[in-house]
Amino acid sequence: MPLKKTKKLNFKLLKELSEATGAPGFEGNIRAIVKREIADYVDSIEVDNMGNLIALKKGTLKKGKKKLMAAAHMDEIGFMVQHIDDNGFIRFCPLGGFDPKTLSSQRVTIHGKKDVIGVVGGKAAHLMSDAEKKQNPQLKDYYIDTGLDKKELEKLVSVGDSITRKREFLQLGNCVNGKSLDNRMLVFVLIETIKKLKKIPHDFYAVFTVQEEVGIRGAKVAVHEIQPDIGICLDVTIANDVPGAAPHEYINKLGAGTSIDMMNGTVIADRRMVKYLADLADKKKVPYQHDVMAAGGTDGWAMQMMTSKGCITGGISVPLRNMHQEVEMCHETDINATLDLLQLAVENLDKGDWKNV
Ligand SMILES: [Zn+2]
Structure with missing residues (x-):
């Protein structure tokens, strides 16, 4: 099916990212696409021993520079071959x-x-x-x-080979639908934001992490390496605005804007970060909603907890229906709002109030 064009979104890249394969521990294909896309827009790219891709774009401040880390996991849920029986x-x-x-x-x-x-x-x-x-x-x-x-x-085929799901990416109405939008959607957002960034105050570490789906493994290593002061986790979140669910069960609604994280099963977002993101969105009229969820985990957990002094951590998410199922669904309004808010958050970081609690 040919891709419908809109002014802002590069659907060709999003389709490529959704259809690319990369089970946890086997992220080579997806990492190569990320590298190809961002190489001309950052000051350095490093791939660590775990496979995390760490891109650095240097900030322009002369004094008091902080390290901002944004993390989007590249891996997708998949399988590993365990046994081949006599019938194949x-x-x-x-x-x-x-x-x-x-x-x-x-x-x-x-x-x-x-x-x-x-x-x-x-x-x-x-x-x-x-x-x-x-x-x-x-x-x-x-x-x-x-x-x-x-x-x-x-x-x-041998025991130990990886297995991924096979699905075509489609546009349905004002939505996109495909496999592994968790988390290729935010890989896309981070890539496209890197390309658009203008002058930034603080050093920006854009990290495409590995092995998130098996217990937030890659991000822990990347955080040790970078020691960020401020962290923004980029992942999808649940939109449960479906028939049979009451409004209090929606968590998020598709098409209502980007989602500013409040909490999930592993992170209570730092209130300074929640305020910073919400104030920016209000000021620049970026549609947003808030995400309060008792379950699930994200790379934000590693950012918040794995430095020696802790890191001021929050997150921005794209709401998604059918999470961890064969095909997942996101709305163009929410993707655009997430792109806008992430760019604003990186470019205005020196205006945030990061004083100690
Ligand atoms: Zn995810």
């Missing part, structure tokens, strides 16, 4: 949190010596007992069928 069916381990019921008969790519397409097989309803029909399937009930027998398959 693959059993797998999850890399990240899946809802098993969303996997039945979905296409995946197994990244072996060559990419091999497979389909996650499950039992047909015709063969299920009444009890089975009422139960949610478990990951252990699934296998991957590539259409190849064991001998043919083992020429291409």
